Amino acid sequence: MNQIGNLESIWRYPVKSMRGEQIDDVFVAYTGVMGDRVYALSAADAPPEFPWHTNREQEEFVLYQPRYRNHRNTLKPAAMEAAFAEALNPPYPQASGFCENELVNRRLLIGDRLEIMLRELDPRCKSITIDPDTAETQPRILKHIARKHNGFAGVYAVVLTEGTVSAGDEIQLLD
């Protein structure tokens, strides 16, 4: 294995398009980061292929800070330790800005258990131009991404082995 970095911080977005929350550690399941994008608002006048009301139509959405009533219970599933003790998942093999683009189709180990495979680059939209502190937009951000990075910033990954990650965890390149 080849360490390529550390997990600098962990963010999740309980309500699509609203402000995210920084968390110290979280369980990552096959369906993604626990508690992330659990809720969204739908708009009656939105096109059926994208029915959500987002911060693109109402920038002030990013000024709302959703919070779970029982924050602790949304970070890790109940009885997780017991479940892992009996897990059938096989153990993982012993085996620059935008540098993640080079890692598509490769596997990463984050912390001591979570294994993900980066699958595709993330095409961005107006949402990344909205300042989460002020709701002001800076279209130049998206234009720079379009002209210098073909419109992509960040990567999508699939979870191969579920696990808990914490800020500061080592990131290992598996293959």
Next chain:
Amino acid sequence: MNTNSRSANDITSFRAILDGEEYDVPYRVGEVMLDCMLNEGLDPAFQCMDGHCGTCMVIRLGGEVEMRKNNVFSQRDLEQNYVLLCQSIPLNGDVLVDCDA
């Protein structure tokens, strides 16, 4: 919609500011402004070409345009005179857009 606008057939060009330079861009009837700029060899930022992503949002500094559709702008964007190059058609000959905004 500017009811005093000339017919689209009378419009031969629009102006666009891009990377600090102002260009006179030939307009061909039926084409959106993004296509006109690309046909001129200009390099405005764009992605989806379908009114969804917002990459080609520019500020209209003059003239009137009509957007075929808009699935990305807020009311605030519209009040600030943002238009999407990929959906906009000039309605008169005085259109000036700032692509550097």
